[in-house]
Amino acid sequence: MKIVVIGGTGLIGSKTVAILREGGHEVVAASPKSGVNTVTGEGLAEAMAGAQAVIDLTNSPSFEDKAVLEFFETSGRNLLRAEAAAGVRHHVALSIVAIDRTDNGYFRAKVAQEKLITASGIPYTIIRATQFLEFLGGIANSSADANIVRLPPVLFQPIAADDIAPIVAEVALAAPRNGIIEIAGPERAPFNEIIARYLKAVGDPREVVSDPKARYWGGRVEEHSLVPLGEARLGRIDLDDWLRRSRAGA
C-alpha cells in the first residue's frame, strides 16, 4: 500500500514512517526538505500519485495565533485538494484532545484543520491525542516567569510519541472511520504535579506553583479541560517509563 506521510520528518512523522516501512509499505516521507510543501503546494501532486492513504503530521513553524491558523488552513486546503485530485481513499490527521472545549489560538487552528477535513468529502480518521510527553519542557517554558512555573491543578494525561506512532500507523492501514478517536497516556494526574515531577527528574530547578487561575497557552482550563471525557485508547508509557527510556537514549 502506498502511504504519504506529510510531516514525515517530524517527531511523530519519522516514527510513523519507520513503522510503516517495517511493515513493507511504500511510504513517502514528505516535508519541505524533500520538496513537498503543503503551504505553497510544491511537490504535492507528484507525492500523491498512486497513494491510497495520506497521514497529515505537519506542524506550524510558528505558534503565534494568526500564523498557526494561517498555516493549518492553507496547508489543509492544499493537501485535501491534492488528495481529491489523486483519488486518495483515506486521510488521517493527528489532532488534540479537547480543542473544541478549551480556547487558545493553537487549538482554534486545529479546529479549523479538522473542519476542512470533515467538509472535504474524503474518507477520514482524526486521531485526537493528549499532550506529548516530549512537549512537557515546552509547556514548562511557556508557563514560566523567571524561576516560577505557574500551572492550574487540572487533570493532565500526557502520551509518549512512541505510543502515538504505532496507533497512527494502525489507523492509516484500517478502514476510514469518518470520525474521531481519542488517545491518551496511561497516567492521569494534576497538571502541576506532572510538570513538577518532570522538572525535578531533568534537574530543572524551577519551582512549580499550583494556581487555579493560571492559563494554558492563554486559555482558561478547568478540571477536565485537557483530558478525554469519553472512551479513549491508552498508551503504555507513563512519565517514569518515559524518563527512563529518554535517559537510556531509547
Ligand SMILES: NC(=O)c1ccc[n+]([C@@H]2O[C@H](COP(=O)([O-])OP(=O)(O)OC[C@H]3O[C@@H](n4cnc5c(N)ncnc54)[C@H](OP(=O)(O)O)[C@@H]3O)[C@@H](O)[C@H]2O)c1
Ligand atoms: N505537541 C503536542 O503535545 C501535540 C498533541 C497532540 C497533537 N499534536 C499534533 O501532532 C502533529 C505533529 O506534531 P510533531 O510534534 O510531530 O511535529 P514536528 O516534530 O514539529 O514536525 C512537523 C513536521 O511538519 C513538517 N512541515 C512543516 N511545514 C511544512 C509544510 N509547509 N509542508 C509540509 N510539511 C511541513 C516539518 O517538516 P521539516 O522537517 O522539513 O521542517 C516536520 O516534518 C501536529 O499537527 C500537532 O498539532 C501535538
